[in-house]
Amino acid sequence: MTAAEAFDAQAFVRRLTTQPGVYRMLDGGGEVLYVGKARNLKKRVSSYFLRASGNPRIEAMVDQVAAIEISITASEDEALLLESSLIKSLKPRYNVCLRDDKSYPYLRLTGHRYPRIVFHRGARKPNERYFGPFPSAATVRETISTLQKVFEVRGCSDSYFEARTRPCLQHQIRRCSAPCVGLVSEADYAASVDAVSDVMQGRAESLVRALQSRMDEQAAALDFESAARTRDRIAAIRRMQETKIVTGLKGDADVVVLESINGLTGVGVMSIRAGQNRGQVQHFPRVPKDVSAEELMGEFLAQHYTSHAPPDELIVNVAPAEADWLTHALSEAAGRKLVIKAQVRDVRRRLRDMASASLREALKHRVLSRQNIGSRLLALQARFALERVPERLECFDISHSRGEETMASCVVFGSEGADKSQYRRFAINGITPGDDYAAIRQAVLRRFKHVVSGESPCPDVLLIDGGKGQLASAMSALEELAVEPPLILGVAKGSARKPGLEQLFMPGKNEALRLDDDDPALHLIQQVRDEAHRFAITGHRGRRAKARTRSELDDIPGLGPVRRQALLRRFGGMRQLRRASLDELQKVEGFHRALARRVYDHLHENPSG
Structure with missing residues (x-):
């Protein structure tokens, strides 16, 4: 008898409470199949077992249930919010799941005495101002650049700000008014x-x-230079306004639309802030079969707006399931009233139609891309006689500068192309600088330990950027872990190093394989290899930039970032810090005698700079 067959649903339901809460249905292996919310747990859970639902998806799920876990909540609204949180973290097979719920980018004004303007993504801090969301990081950075040109508000880190003794280049090119050295009053800033x-x-x-x-006033006072600067500022603001798309709405709203084409479903979110269209972001959630449009819209709104602050108005093209409950829960969480409108006209209808048209266009491109990837996967299967069409491809690449700051990348592709949520980078340490073979071996070992533990699936195809040596190093790591993907290829560029002339190496074969330059299988291999190369290079550049900005204070034991900043704030820079006496160091906030001695000894043992 299986665990599902042994589960006594009727006995379980009899013991259930009638309070609101969340239930998690598990299979015999302990995997969460489904997460649901309920105003009345007893009534909701019993509905799965008392009669046939008529929904094949639900009936298939119920047949696998071997256990049910319950979480009682203080209110119905809390149940809805907890359900959304659990779906996002557990990603159950039978729930609608957002594939990548990365937070939107915002523009942030910090709470410093002289605030800085910065790009922000993630949790918000109190006493700081946030503006957004924006559809892309590039849009935020472009906006920040324009605002700094117009208003000369700083963008530097607080530690850099505190350490300045003279204006930096940003002041010279009129992008910062140099509050760090008092060239602007606090009131003017x-x-x-x-x-x-x-x-x-x-x-x-x-x-x-x-x-x-x-x-x-400046012109009347004959201060023509200041008047000219003010004139230029007005012109720049006008140009900013001209680039904004005015919608006709006066407040803040999100237009959320749902569309499906050829079995692919998407949700578009168009952000309207202060009456201006900030752009649209498309989402492509994982949708189980037989989920209604109303249910999908409700699940999306619940999951999305428990991670992102909702505006006052949500304009939708499909009324969500349990709309009243959802509206009340989101309003309670936001601390203000919001409305969900499905029946709209005039400007709201035009905006909704525009969002739907944009989403349909994105879906068409995604369908074509999926078909392209699908044909390439079929070609790869046929070319290498694989038992089934590959569902997961992984590729490793290494990047470094003369052996320094080595970074390995692992990218993942599936039936819909790149799966960026599965990408991983590995900072390579403990090897001889420049040893690509050791770097590949370390990266493959670290990645495939998760396959052995069952935390991550084994790829159907493993690509290694490099020739025989890199492939042999990867095979050594795989043999140590007793793991072997169905197809393993080393991808070398060939002597001419031109696309289309790649040499493919396979374990146990001395001769390289060459595919025709118009072979779809080769095109897929090139696409995945190039993406691994890009991802490795960007990771390496980031690591190298971080290493260059390291302070020698980072090497002092017990001196964390807060105390380092306190030192620089007190003395203004490394030159002044080196001149400080032991007693002066001990007067810095948070410093005791032993730490002051460590800093003093380190600076005088390493006098460079």
């Missing part, structure tokens, strides 16, 4: 920061009027 806030909240017109009055 605060006015510039408030102006940034006004522009980002759609209040540019009142700001322009104030600047025009100031320009007139």
Whole structure:
């Protein structure tokens, strides 16, 4: 008898509470099949077992249930929020799951006495101002660059700010007013920061009027240089406004649309902030069969807006299931009332239609891309006589600069192309600098230990960027772990190092294999290899940049980032710090005699700089 057959659902239901909560259905192996919420746990869970649902997906799931876990919540709203959180973390097979719920990028004004303007993604901090969301990181960075040109608000880190003794290059090119060295008063700097806030909240017109009055006063006082700068600032604000798409709405709203083409489903979120269209982001959730559009919309809104702050208004093209419950729960979580509107007209309808058209276009391109990937996977299967069409390809590459800051990459491709949520980088340490063979071996060992433990699936195809030596190193690691993917290839560029002339090496074969340059299987191998190369290089560059910015203070035991910053804030820079006496070091906040002695000895044992 299987665990599912042994599970006594009727007895379990009889003992259930009628309180609100969340239930998790598990199979015989302990895998979570489904997470659901309930106003009444007894009534909701019993509905799965008292009668046939008529839904093949639900019936197939119920047949596998070997256990049910319950979490009682204080309210129905809390149950909905907990359900969304568990779905995102557990990704159950029978739930709608967002594939990559990476947070949106925002523009942030920090809470410092002289705030900095920075790119932000992730959790919010109190006493700081956030503007967004934006559809892409590039849009945020472009906006920051423009705002710094216009308002000269700093973007440097607080530690860099505190350590300055003279203006940096940003001041010389008129992108920062140099508050670090007192070239602008705190009041004037605060006015510039408030102006940034006004522009980002759609209040540019009142700001322009104030600047025009100031320009007139400067001209009347014959301060023509200042008047010219103010004029240029007004012109720059006007240009910023001209690039914004005005929607006709006055407040904040998200337009959330759901569309399906050829079995592929997408959800588009168009962000309207202060009446301006900030752009649209498309999501392609994992959707089990037989899920209704209403259920999918409800699941998406619940999962998405428990991670991202919702605006006051959500305009949808499909009314979500349990809309009243969802609206109330999201309002409670946000601390303000929000509305979900499915029946709209005029400007809202035009915006909804525009979002739907954009999403359908994205779906068409994704369908074509999927078909292209599918044909290449079939070609790869046929070319290497694989038993089935590959579902997961992985490729490793190594990047370094003369052996320094070595970084390995592992990229993953599937039936829909690159699966970036599965990408991994490995910082390679403990090898002879420049030893690519040892680097590949270390990376493969670290990656495939997760396969052995069952935490990660084994790929159907493993590609190693390199020739016989790199392939042999990878095989050594795999043999040590007793793991062998169905197909393993070393991908070398050949003597001419031109695309289409790649040499493919297979374990146990001395001769390289060459595929025709128009072979779809080769095109797939090239695509995956090139992506691994890109991912390794960007990781290496980041590691190299971080190494270059390391301070020699990083090597002092017991001196963490907070105390390092306190030192630099107190003395202004390394030159002044080296001149400090032991007693002066001990007066720094958070320093005791032993730590001050360690810092003093380190600086005088290493006098360079």
